[in-house]
Amino acid sequence: MREITAFADICSVFRNGRHVASFSRGARSGDEIVELMIGRDYKDVYPDKSGHAASAKPVLEVKGLSWGDCLSGIDLTVRKGEIVGLGGLDGQGQRELLLSLFGVLRGLQGEIKIGGEPRSIGSPRGAKRRSVAMALIPEDRKTEGLVLPLTVRENICLASIGRLAPAGFIRKREEKRAVDEAFQMLSIHANSADLPVGTLSDGNQQKVVIAKWLLTEARLILLNDPTRGIDVGRKQQIYRLLRKLADGGTGILLYTTDYAELIGCCDRVVMLYGGRVVRELQGDELSESNILAASLNLSESETAVGEPAD
């Protein structure tokens, strides 16, 4: 959006494959443009924060987590019902942090507690266990999130398959119920659950990824830039869903490259720089200038001058 207003001479808006409007630069405000894009009033993109999570029990506690050169001495807490944002410039160890929590990385140092109990998570399969109950919604849905040739149904049930197949064999009725539940919960648009998931739009594919993990009934959900490449209307649905999950007691750790999302969506934001936690922002501290300053690892006085250190 910013790039469009900065560089474009004439802007055109398309929605659902149709031309909606064209106008020259500056003729419409950002909110007006977004309204054109989603086809309805642009209000309350971000749901209200509940704010009562501050005293809840922690679902994830990380102490001194290090991995190679990428992560050093990370301390982090996510409470029940809390959405914690991971901020910072791209590539400051946020992805590695999520992967390390999910048991993908080897040779970790430090302590990870889930629900107050120390756990060592050796694989995504281990992270999925009932005693941990973690879910990771990966960045790349086409290679890590979804098995594109398989059907929507098969993808939705892939993560929770152990629950749908108690004796090792999938129960068709339970599978159907799970798929119906997922379709309703996330309002997935697909002609049929028996189509390959690769035929869905990006937004709906992302909903399938989220649905498949929600069905595992995770108590901690990690998200790696879940709204990248998704249209504004669908983003809003995802924000609402995250808040609804948090209100239901799920702990959420959200990495996003979008500052507005960090400010609008998260109860608390942990800023990473060079694999370290440099600042934690919450409440009124959550502002674009604070986030930008922490992203560049500047102290507040330096930003005031507007001269980056290096």
Next chain:
Amino acid sequence: MNGPRFWLTRNSGAIFAFVLFVAMFVIYIVKNGVGLRMGLVMAVANKGVLLALVAIAQTLPVLTGGLDLSVGMTFVLTNCLASALLNGPPWMIALGVIAVMLTGVICGAINGALIVYGRLQPIIATLATSAIFYGLALTIRPIPGGTIDPVVSILTTQLFGVIPTSLVVLLAVVLIVWVPFQLSMTGRGCYAVGSSESAARMTGINIQRSRLTAYILCGLLASLAGLLLTAMTLSGDASVSSGGTYTLSSIAAVVIGGTSLMGGTGGAIGSIFGAFVLRNVSDLLFVFDIDPLVEPFIQGLILLAAVSLGSVRVLRAPNRLQFLGVGR
């Protein structure tokens, strides 16, 4: 595209193989001019079922994105073992059957372990074990022969006088092995691993168990084919050409039946018809009075036609990236 149409697209390979087989069979019966005689049906069934069993076996590793080059030699090894064990009182024969099937399971488990735990390329690992299995078969049966209780040949007769027993065995394998496999967690895991290993891993699928199961079932099914061969020939033969032919024909049957060698799509039903198509070529040549020496030539043409069927879909796709797994 809606559900049923997608079902057609997804199973187009199996449907192609089925239609081709039916057409070939009808032409064969009509041209032969003696009608639908039991003898003819038996001959077609017995010839087809052996390769069909080996082809179902091959389908499983292929679905996971692998390949089993030792399937033919497992078949030969179990045939030789059966020719040494299947005699004596009934309990001895029963024990022998179990021992032969167990051998198939062990062969498959070795392949699976090498690939899953040893992280070897399936092609190389099974090429090596293929030679090992052949060596063992030669040790058991240096020259063709064996003393086998003729009671075993019951498997090559008819049930109730009309249904070839070998077809019943095939149906039993489909119902007892393939259908549950498809409905199982492990089976779903095999499809997922074959389509996208990284997504399967990030979803917490038990990749190792899925792969291992595919190779073990492959060995077991090859041993069933070995038992059936023993019942048909009442002898064991450590034949290098037989092992090689069955391995290569099984891969061809899998491909004709619409299973992708890239893994993740297809199924055993297509492979069965693929096997019957390949096995029926010689019969057709016979009724048309064509030199049987051109059989491999015709089989090659059918294989090419089957593979081309897949490429036609790529050419007609609205988005060409779709078939590279990139676009949508």
